[in-house]
Amino acid sequence: MNGKRIDGREANEMRKVEVKLDVISRADGSAEFAFGKTRALACVYGPKALYPKHLQEYEKGILRCRYSMAPYSVDERKPPAPDRRSIELSKVIRLALEPAIFLEDYPKTGIDVYIEITEADGSTRVTAINAASLALALAGIPMRDLVCACSVGKIDNTLVVDLNGKEDNFSEADVVFAMMPSKGKITLLQMDGVLTREEFNKLIEMAKQNCYKIYEIQKNALKEKYKVSE
Amino acid sequence: MSEKERPIVLPGEFLGNKEGKKVGENVYEEDGKIFSKVIGIPKITESEVSVISLAGKYVPKVGDRVIGIIVDVEVSGWFVDINSPYIAFLPLGEAVEEFVDTSRVDISKYYDVNEIIFCRISKVTKNKIVQVTMHDLHAKKLVGGIIIKITPSKVPRVIGRGGSMINLIKNKTGCELIVGQNGVIWIKGKEKAKAIEAILLIEKESHIIGLTEKVEKMLSE
Amino acid sequence: MESYILELLEKGKRIDGRKLDEFRRIEIKENVVSKAEGSASVKIGETHVMAGVKLELGAPFPDSPNEGILVVNAEFTPLASPEFEPGPPGEDEIELARVVDRGIRESECIELEKLCIQPGEKVWCIFVDISVLNHHGNLLDASALASFIALKNTRIPKVEDGKMVRGEYQGILPVVHTPITVSVAKIGKNLLVDTNFEEEKIVESKVCVTTREDGKICAVQKQGSGYISFEELEEILDLSFEKAKEIRKMVE
Numbered sequence: 130m131n132g133k134r135i136d137g138r139e140a141n142e143m144r145k146v147e148v149k150l151d152v153i154s155r156a157d158g159s160a161e162f163a164f165g166k167t168r169a170l171a172c173v174y175g176p177k178a179l180y181p182k183h184l185q186e187y188e189k190g191i192l193r194c195r196y197s198m199a200p201y202s203v204d205e206r207k208p209p210a211p212d213r214r215s216i217e218l219s220k221v222i223r224l225a226l227e228p229a230i231f232l233e234d235y236p237k238t239g240i241d242v243y244i245e246i247t248e249a250d251g252s253t254r255v256t257a258i259n260a261a262s263l264a265l266a267l268a269g270i271p272m273r274d275l276v277c278a279c280s281v282g283k284i285d286n287t288l289v290v291d292l293n294g295k296e297d298n299f300s301e302a303d304v305v306f307a308m309m310p311s312k313g314k315i316t317l318l319q320m321d322g323v324l325t326r327e328e329f330n331k332l333i334e335m336a337k338q339n340c341y342k343i344y345e346i347q348k349n350a351l352k353e354k355y356k357v358s359e
Numbered sequence: 360m361s362e363k364e365r366p367i368v369l370p371g372e373f374l375g376n377k378e379g380k381k382v383g384e385n386v387y388e389e390d391g392k393i394f395s396k397v398i399g400i401p402k403i404t405e406s407e408v409s410v411i412s413l414a415g416k417y418v419p420k421v422g423d424r425v426i427g428i429i430v431d432v433e434v435s436g437w438f439v440d441i442n443s444p445y446i447a448f449l450p451l452g453e454a455v456e457e458f459v460d461t462s463r464v465d466i467s468k469y470y471d472v473n474e475i476i477f478c479r480i481s482k483v484t485k486n487k488i489v490q491v492t493m494h495d496l497h498a499k500k501l502v503g504g505i506i507i508k509i510t511p512s513k514v515p516r517v518i519g520r521g522g523s524m525i526n527l528i529k530n531k532t533g534c535e536l537i538v539g540q541n542g543v544i545w546i547k548g549k550e551k552a553k554a555i556e557a558i559l560l561i562e563k564e565s566h567i568i569g570l571t572e573k574v575e576k577m578l579s580e
Numbered sequence: 581m582e583s584y585i586l587e588l589l590e591k592g593k594r595i596d597g598r599k600l601d602e603f604r605r606i607e608i609k610e611n612v613v614s615k616a617e618g619s620a621s622v623k624i625g626e627t628h629v630m631a632g633v634k635l636e637l638g639a640p641f642p643d644s645p646n647e648g649i650l651v652v653n654a655e656f657t658p659l660a661s662p663e664f665e666p667g668p669p670g671e672d673e674i675e676l677a678r679v680v681d682r683g684i685r686e687s688e689c690i691e692l693e694k695l696c697i698q699p700g701e702k703v704w705c706i707f708v709d710i711s712v713l714n715h716h717g718n719l720l721d722a723s724a725l726a727s728f729i730a731l732k733n734t735r736i737p738k739v740e741d742g743k744m745v746r747g748e749y750q751g752i753l754p755v756v757h758t759p760i761t762v763s764v765a766k767i768g769k770n771l772l773v774d775t776n777f778e779e780e781k782i783v784e785s786k787v788c789v790t791t792r793e794d795g796k797i798c799a800v801q802k803q804g805s806g807y808i809s810f811e812e813l814e815e816i817l818d819l820s821f822e823k824a825k826e827i828r829k830m831v832e
Binding site: 154157158175176177179187229231234235236237238266267269270271273274275309310311313338350351352355 | 367369370371372373385387394396397398412413414415416418444445446486487510512565
């Protein structure tokens with residue numbers, strides 16, 4: 130490793146972040162977010178009436194989330210049907226976003242979030258969450274806060290942020306983390322690997338600091354949209 | 360050179376301490392502090408804190424006058440699409456003056472599917488069952504013309520203070536214009552394309568100060 | 581019921597009389613299925629989960645030609661709860677299987693390199709199947725425990741002429757660590773372990789932590805539609821380490 134990572138980054142350096150808003154005109158809200166080559170397109174439809182009626186919840190709306198990887202997004206073509214990983218990630222992403230949404234403001238309705246990973250180079254679910262959070266805000270869905278997410282991990286005994294595809298495969302441990310930045314609350318936490326308690330705590334702190342950086346990027350993108358100059 | 364904009368707030372952004380103020384629309388309170396729920400323009404007065412959302416669906420409110428499309432004819436009423444996640448119902452009794460024998464009459468002769476009405480929201484129950492009525496001074500069937508939809512929260516800007524904006528558009532284009540609180544707008548007239556352009560401009564730049572002058576300039580060209 | 585549970589929690593009690601950091605009675609039975617290469621039945625209170633291990637010979641994954649393969653599956657059998665219906669696995673079943681899988685895999689408790697028979701050609705494939713037989717809460721901890729114990733007493737069949745001989749064995753699975761999974765749930769401001777079925781209806785978030793006997797953390801999964809603070813995360817880790825130690829004593 131000799132001090133730098135495979136792609137030349139420092140340990141605490143995220144890949145280049147790219148944000149595009151309103152990318153799907155038919156959707157109620159949409160956004161694209163990228164960490165380096167990993168790119169996620171998120172769109173929101175809703176709140177809308179839910180049919181059949183038995184799906185409706187009396188007291189609040191229902192958030193439905195579908196995470197999907199395009200067949201061409203990875204090295205070996207991924208067959209289009211949802212696989213077990215996509216099903217678990219759809220659930221995990223939904224649960225990362227749900228705490229931020231005031232579902233009780235729209236009883237009996239459904240809010241659908243669709244995420245398509247157009248290119249995958251590690252850390253797809255956090256890219257997805259960042260895109261979805263923007264799409265939800267753009268759709269006017271009432272939220273407690275935006276949701277920011279990033280990955281951190283341990284490679285070659287070094288603690289790093291934003292793992293790319295290769296790093297994901299060879300890491301000693303990787304952590305997926307999402308939070309509501311202004312509330313200081315964690316909405317997603319997954320960890321795989323082998324870590325001491327202290328390493329785990331350090332990684333959590335690292336994730337938190339990088340999420341604040343992502344928050345600034347999200348905020349600027351949203352505020353920028355509403356600046357009109359002529 | 361950027362024009363003067365009203366400040367935009369984002370979900371989770373701190374707006375101020377509660378201090379006895381009313382928690383208005385699109386904001387929430389936590390530990391005595393008030394935060395925005397949406398992307399929008401904050402409205403902070405002595406007595407209330409609220410945010411005007413720049414996006415979002417129409418949530419029906421009693422008293423609102425809305426434009427709806429008939430989507431289904433039932434035995435004793437009609438289902439009306441009011442551009443909301445919640446569908447509305449127009450009961451026969453609220454639409455027609457005379458007595459109607461529903462066993463003999465097919466009520467689609469009064470209002471049929473795809474027809475457009477300007478009506479008032481008369482009831483919204485706790486679980487969001489919505490009822491509309493045609494028993495209102497301004498209620499009527501809208502014939503001819505076309506419909507466009509804008510973000511409901513931008514309707515006040517399209518109407519303008521005391522109707523100033525909407526009258527400006529009417530005068531400059533000679534069109535008939537009815538604006539529903541639910542973001543549905545009905546336009547009839549030869550220069551409707553110009554009217555539509557003006558409305559879409561207002562929707563896009565609703566948060567910009569000096570919009571009225573800009574619209575006036577555009578309509579005069 | 582909900583408000584009653586909350587009321588009790590404020591007083592540090594639960595509807596079944598337990599303390600917040602107390603597990604229900606854990607009952608473990610090993611080798612309960614003779615046809616399986618390894619098996620275990622675990623009861624935590626009324627929750628009952630069975631795990632069976634079947635071994636098969638197969639080709640290794642191309643990127644790990646010298647390693648055996650581990651596959652974990654879970655079924656919420658329709659017997660276990662009026663809410664479970666027959667059919668393909670739903671998102672909860674899939675999540676449970678994947679979390680149990682990660683706990684076992686990431687803890688490196690099975691020496692997969694020792695399961696290679698012919699590099700690049702033939703390795704042992706370990707199938708762990710979890711059957712939830714009675715759902716009374718805390719399925720994850722029970723499933724993880726049953727899976728681990730089943731693996732611990734799994735016998736490796738003899739291999740003759742490249743074929744497996746069922747019923748005759750040549751050793752046991754090389755299990756070198758003891759990962760234990762403990763889920764900690766949050767209701768209001770209270771953190772509790774081993775939630776039962778009624779409590780789970782009002783749980784806002786759950787974090788399940790898999791730890792090894794050497795104090796290392798191998799897997800963490802936050803579940804539920806709520807959020808947790810950084811302080812709560814610390815407490816949750818403390819609690820799960822503590823409980824895992826207790827459970828580990830039962831297993832060793």
